[in-house]
Each structure stands twice: as structure tokens, then as C-alpha cells.
Amino acid sequence: MGYLLAGGLTVAAYYTAVHTGGPPALRVTLYCLVSASAAAAVLFGCLRNRPRSWLPWVLLGLSQVIYAAADANFYVTHFILRITTFPAVADVLYLSHYPLVVAGLVLLIRRRNSGRDVPSLLDAALLAVVAGMLSWLYLIGPQAEAHSPVLVKVASVAYPMMDLAMFAVAVRLILGRGRRNTAFVLLSTNLLAFFAADSVYVFQQLNQTYAAGNFLDAFWLSGNLALGAAALHPTMATITDPASAPDRGPGPLRITALCAAALIAPATLLVQYANGAYASIPVVGCACAILFVLTIARLAGLVSEQRRLAITDGLTALRTRRFFEAELPAEITRARRAGSPLAVLIADVDHFKSINDRYGHPAGDRVLVEISRRLRRATRDSDILARYGGEEFALLIRGTGGEEPAVIGERIRRAVADSPIEIDGGHRPIEVTISVGTASFPLHGKTPADLVGAADRALYAAKNRGRDRVVDWPAETEPDEDAGITYLQRIADEVDGWLSTQEHGRAVGRWAALVAEEMGRSPASVRRAELAGRLHDVGKILVPKEIWEKRGPLTDAEWEQVRQHPVYGYRLVLAVPGLGEVADVIRQHHERFDGEGYPDRIAGTAIRFEARILAVCDTWAAMLADRPYQRARTEAEAERELLDARGSQLDPQVVTAFLDLHARGALGALPQAGATQPG
DSSP, X not given: OHHHHHHHHHHHHHHHHHHTTOOHHHHHHHHHHHHHHHXXXXXXXXXXXXXXXXXXXXXXXXXXXXXXXXXXXXXXXXXXXXXXOSSOHHHHHHHHHHHHHHHHHHHHHHHHOSSOOHHXXXXXXXXXXXXXXXXXXXXIHHHHHSOOOHHHHHHHHHHHHHHXXXXXXXXXXXXXXXXXXXXXXXXXXXXXXXXXXXXXHHHHHHHTOOOTTSHHHHHHHHHHHHHHHHHHSGGGGGTTSOOSSOOOOOOHHHHHHHHHHHHXXXXXXXXXXXXXXXXXXXXXXXXXXXXXXXXXXXXXXXXXXXXXHHTBOTTTOSBOHHHHHHHHHHHHHHHHHHTOOEEEEEEEETTHHHHHHHHXXXXXXXXXXXXXXXXXXXXXXXXXXXEOXXXXXXXXXXXXXXXXXXXXXXXXXXXXXXXXXOOXXXXXXXXXXXXXXXXXXXXXXXXXXXXXXXXXHHHHHHHHTTSSSEEESOSSOOOOHXXXXXXXXXXXXXXXXXXXXXXXXXXXXXXXXXXXXHTTOOHHHHHHHHHXXXXXXXXXXXXXXXXXXXXXXXXXXXXXXXXXXXXXXXXHHHTSTTOHHHHHHHHHTTOOTTSOOSSSOOOGGGSOHHHHHHHHHXXXXXXXXXXXXXXXXXXXXXXXXXXXXXXXTBOHHHHHHHHHHHHTTOSOOOOBXXXXXXX
């Protein structure tokens, strides 16, 4: 701040001397003092702040030394010695400083971006093409066509070309990733001020309107001060650090600026045509073509990035569960066609809840990130590795069967357990282990649900045997399906008893079957809807009973537990062989038609049809029952709410079919628990 204040006073004194006709020596001294101070400030800032990457700043400092020397030569020869030869020694010095600036900026860009940043490169290229077109039309072209000596013409053309080179890398720096601290803003101000002033200077020289002491000197002097202040500010030491927040794509301001820039070329084409400047039309046409290609490339990059984000977990950078579940059927089809095996492994972090409880959720996130990194190192690039749940991971391996899945499972188990994980916060590194369940196609399942179910049951077996181990399915004799269903039905009835004295699961299952039949579903789908309706609340057994019986509003933590009950139900039902698709329906029965439901936020027809039926039946039953947290509604009130929820919470077609059945009296009233229903 002291440097900027002193510099501002010097600039004010310079303009006072200009407007009052002060001695030329005073004007020259004041002007050159500012440019020389910037060079000294950059070199002093390197010594004081010790930047992590010193070479870019040294190059910028040396360029400013040359620039200050050029200023001194130019102003002394022009205003004291009255020598106005062009080009002169000052012009050689001015042009010599540009390569050092460009080199310093390129190094800053490389330090700030460890990987490729194609979007920013395309954005900078688009702006550079527009600037280049305008510079050619109004600066370079007229200078090149002017009737002047060769050296004059070369120097006149060299200035805008050097400015274009500086502008291109400056825009790339400004638009690229990296920390945007105070030093970065000041350095950007310096670059933009110099480019603007140099461009107007060439234009004024072309029109012979330039005079020393006009408004352009304020741009050059302010740019010098911005560079010196950038080097003196402590944040110059970290200007090469990456951005603290992830790149979330172009914001409204950048999109508006890029759109405006892309429209300049066709607007210029119309202006040239209107003025009869037909010779310039090919240049503008080429610029339009290049801008079109750059815009298409940028749009393609945005589409690709959005797809990548859609299938990538935000925390671990692994694939998402949705991607894994979409790829598994296709991989099973390929494996069946090729007659090759396929393995699915599901891993779960042991005692992860205790890590969150003891060290906090940020520490838990760091553990998950580190485990993800270790799993990636222990697997092949061709394998599909996904974050399957909160602390669960799934691995899909092509061409692997027999004993190989267990061997791979042991390898990834050791990769996680071999060394403690740093969690920061002053805590010692902690030992973390995983349990792994494996299954392979076609030995343990021929459908996605059966294959995942087998791996899931193997994972539970690994947990039951003490954790930190690998179990390959079949771990034990598979349970009888009928016995498993009977057991789950008892659990569902117990949960219903917590919430109301009226039926719920039995009624929802019965109604779901009727709606499925009404809508022309196959017998298998009708059976699936009925069984899913009967068992849809079974996962509530794993949520504390006190939460379900609570009469007041739930806390955020309690709501988080409530929203997990479809997942718990899915896992419980999946443990019974042959119920994989029923488990999927139960998992999705709280998804909303508009995509705002839980646990996976899927929408529309991406939700299983039976789950959409179940959502309507479950909503109707819940509204008609007395619950600890709400009174029972009348059937008329419930009907109005179903109609209001069409297209948002509920599938409109299912609502229509359900209400048609209700109007015909086919559904009946919600019975008391234990009452016998006809048929």
C-alpha cells in the first residue's frame, strides 16, 4: 500500500508537470522513476517473499529492467535531446522486453496447471483470434501497407504483433486454473493495461495523433505500479499454487464474454461490407471459421466434461454407483457372448462409523480418498472401480473367474491395510482395513442383481467372520428362498406395528399387485410389485425405533438415518437368493418422478416401473393411517394430494390407474392390523 501510494503521488506530480509546462527534465525523471521502481520492486519482492517458483518472477523483473531502460532512453532523447528518430535504440529495447514477459508468463501458466487445461486454452485462443483479427484490420494491415521505409514498417508492425503474443499468454494465464490472490489480480491488471495502452498507441501513431503526456501515460504508469505491487505483496509467493476449489466450469460472466467475442467477427464482417472494404473480407471470414471451430470444440469439451462429472464421484474421483450398475448388464452380455468369466468384488471399510465419530467427517472423507487412491493403484485401468455407497466400493473385472477374484480381493485388501492413513488435525495415522466379498459370472449369478447379491452376501460373511478378510461366494449353503421371505415379512410386520395400528406393508403389496395388473404388466412384474410392496419398509428395522415414534420434528442427523432405510431394505432383501429385482424396487420406492427423491436421485422412467407403482400405493397408505408424527387424512384429502403430486413426486400414469381402481371400489379401505381381507 505504501508503494502504491507513493507511486500514485508520483503519477499525480508527473501530470501536474505536464499540464503546467514544467521542465522536461522533471517530467522525464518522474516518469522514469515509476517504471524503474517497478523493476526494483520485482527484484526486491523475489528476495523478500521468496516465491516457490522464482524463475517466472526473475524473467518478469528482467523484462521490466529492459523496459525501464527503454523509457529512460526514449524520454531523454525525445524531450531533452529533441531527437525523434524512429526506429531508435529505445524501440529495440521496448521490443526486447516482450520475449521475457511471454517466457515468464508461460512458466507461471505451467506452474499453476500441473495437467492439461484444454477449456482455458480454447477460451484464450478464441479471444486471441478476435484480438488478432482486429489488430490486423486496424493496426498491422494499415502499417504494412503504409508507404514508409522498411525499418519503420518493420518496427511499426512488430509492436502490435508482440502485443498480440503477450495478450495471448496473458489471457491464457487469466482464464486458467490456479489461485487468484491479490498478486495475481495486480499482475493481470499490469498485463491488460499494457496491452490496451500499446494498442491505442499504435493506432494514434498511425493517425499521427499521439502526444506524450496524454491519457495513455496513465495506463502505462498504472501498469508499472501494478506489477511492482504484485511483486511486493506476500501472495506473490503462492501465485503458482493450484486453485483451492475445484473447477466448476465457466460462469455466466465468462460465457457472456466469450459469446460477445465470438460475435465481434461477424459484426466486423458486416461493417467492412457496409464500408466497401471488400479486401478485408477474406481475413474476417477466416477468423469467423476459426472461431466457429473453437466454439464447437469448446462445446464438445463441455459435453464431455459434464458426462465425466455425471459418472464420477465428487469425493473419490471413482466411478459412481449408477455408472457401475449401467455397465454391469452390458459386461454380462459381452461375457455371455464371448463365453468368458466376469468378476464382481464389493469392499466395505471396517468400523468406518467409529472413524467419523472419533475424528470427524472431514477425517472420514480423507480416509475414503486415500483408500480410493490405493485401490486405483492395486487395480488395472481396464477394471471398473466405483464408489458403491458411503464407505463401499465395487470392482468389475473382465475375463476373471475361478480362484482369481479371491486373489485380486486379497491384493486390494492388503493395499489398504499395509500402511496407516494420515488424517491430519494433529492425530496419529490410523490403521484402516476393508472386508471384501467376491462373486463371478456365470458361476454365482447370471443376472446383474444375482451377481451383486452373491458378492454382497459374501461381504456380509466376511464381516461376520471378523472383518479384514476376503470371502468368495458361496461362503456357505444359501438360505431357502421361502424361509428368507417369511423371515423378512415378520420384520416388516414388526416395523408396521411401530408406526400404526393399521396395516401398511400387506395393504401396499396388495394394491401394488392390483395396479400392476390394471396397467397390463406381466405376471412376473405383478408378483415383483406385490412382494416389494409387502417388504418395502423392512429396512426401517435398522433405524432406531425412537426416531419413528418421535412426535416432534426430526433433526438433520435423524433425517439422514431415515433416508437410508430404502438402502437398508435393499441390502436385507438382496441377501435372499432370487430377490435381486425385488431389492432394486425397494431401493427406489422413495425416488421421485422429478428426480428430487432419495437415495439415488433418479427420475422419470429411469425408476423401475414397480417402484413407481409402489410410491403411489405407499403414499396413499401413509396418508390414511394415524402416525405418531401426523393425523390420518380423509380419502378425499388423500385423493387431492395424489393429484397434486402428479409429475413431481409421482408418475402421472400410475396415479391415474390407482385412482381409477379406487373409484371402482377395487382397493377397499385401509384395514386394521391383523384383520382378514377377502380374496
